[in-house]
Amino acid sequence: VNFALRIGFYYVLCIVCSGLTAPVCLLVNGGRTVKNMRIIKTVVKSFKYFFGLRFEVKGLENFEVEGPAIIVSNHQSILDMMGLMEVLPDGCVQVGKKELMYAGTVGLITYLGGVIFINRKSTTSAKMVMAEVAKTMIADNVKVWVYPEGTRNCTGDLLPFKKGAFHLAVQAQVPVIPVVYSSFTTFYNPKKNLFTSGKIKVEVLPPIETKGLTSDNVSDLTDRCYNIMRETLFRLSGRPGEGKDSS
Ligand SMILES: CCCCC/C=C\C/C=C\CCCCCCCC(=O)SCCNC(=O)CCNC(=O)[C@H](O)C(C)(C)COP(=O)(O)OP(=O)(O)OC[C@H]1O[C@@H](n2cnc3c(N)ncnc32)[C@H](O)[C@@H]1OP(=O)(O)O
Numbered sequence: 001v002n003f004a005l006r007i008g009f010y011y012v013l014c015i016v017c018s019g020l021t022a023p024v025c026l027l028v029n030g031g032r033t034v035k036n037m038r039i040i041k042t043v044v045k046s047f048k049y050f051f052g053l054r055f056e057v058k059g060l061e062n063f064e065v066e067g068p069a070i071i072v073s074n075h076q077s078i079l080d081m082m083g084l085m086e087v088l089p090d091g092c093v094q095v096g097k098k099e100l101m102y103a104g105t106v107g108l109i110t111y112l113g114g115v116i117f118i119n120r121k122s123t124t125s126a127k128m129v130m131a132e133v134a135k136t137m138i139a140d141n142v143k144v145w146v147y148p149e150g151t152r153n154c155t156g157d158l159l160p161f162k163k164g165a166f167h168l169a170v171q172a173q174v175p176v177i178p179v180v181y182s183s184f185t186t187f188y189n190p191k192k193n194l195f196t197s198g199k200i201k202v203e204v205l206p207p208i209e210t211k212g213l214t215s216d217n218v219s220d221l222t223d224r225c226y227n228i229m230r231e232t233l234f235r236l237s238g239r240p241g242e243g244k245d246s247s
């Protein structure tokens with residue numbers, strides 16, 4: 001019951017705050033623009049206090065690259081939205097599944113914030129959207145946040161990475177900045193109806209350059225990011241030593 005209440009409250013908070021924040025975004029910035037993310041971030045950063053969540057963030061200076069970049073992070077739950085807003089740099093939009101667009105007021109606020117919607121059921125259309133993003137992110141000087149696991153995964157490990165984010169980085173010739181959140185398993189597990197207060201360690205890792213790389217290097221780049229993020233995930237989650245031999 002406690003779990004249902006807390007998760008239910010999270011949903012209600014998201015829906016109500018989206019409904020209240022959307023008119024503010026429209027009044028201040030006029031329509032769909034990444035500038036609205038600043039407003040959304042300010043609102044969402046207060047959510048953690050309702051749930052007793054604490055974030056311990058390291059490496060924020062690694063976001064200070066000049067110009068666009070691809071940010072990749074692990075994706076455990078819908079609660080990630082709080083961790084995302086905790087560290088989100090200015091001028092950064094996320095890639096999200098298109099179903100989010102139809103989630104009522106939450107859909108509206110993600111639309112206004114400039115979220116890039118992709119259709120996961122059509123590889124061709126997802127690739128076309130990503131290729132377009134490679135061009136516009138340079139022109140508009142935006143950073144793009146992608147969850148390379150492609151879906152939520154709360155097992156305490158990483159799913160294999162999809163390569164879209166890394167194709168995008170190579171096509172745009174921009175650095176990849178990995179961000180890792182420690183495992184939620186000690187305080188959040190929907191299968192066990194567990195959702196208590198807890199601490200989340202976040203580490204922004206140094207940028208990985210892609211200048212001069214071509215599509216032939218995408219697999220290696222993906223593996224490199226995967227390995228470094230998996231090692232970091234285990235270290236932050238108190239499971240050091242694991243993940244070192246993965247390939
Ligand atoms: C104020 C109160 C507010 C309240 C709160 C509300 C909202 C807050 C506002 C904003 C926050 C929003 C947060 C949104 C978060 C949303 C998170 C998600 O939705 S995660 C799910 C969606 N994301 C992803 O799926 C991204 C990762 N996926 C990929 O990158 C995929 O690769 C893909 C591009 C989607 C394609 O996937 P698909 O499964 O169809 O194919 P494959 O990955 O198997 O690839 C096939 C093949 O193609 C090659 N490939 C892939 N991409 C490219 C490309 N761009 N160019 C060329 N080739 C490409 C790939 O390498 C494969 O080939 P091969 O096997 O030979 O390597």
Ligand SMILES: CCCCCCCC/C=C\CCCCCCCC(=O)OC[C@@H](O)COP(=O)(O)O
Nearest residue numbers: 011014015077078081102103104106150151152
């Ligand atoms: C008129 C329709 C009304 C529907 C209302 C539904 C509203 C949903 C409300 C609140 C949810 C808040 C979520 C914040 C956004 C978090 C995005 C997210 O984490 O999406 C999950 C997605 O990354 C991966 O999806 P899958 O794991 O593949 O699945």
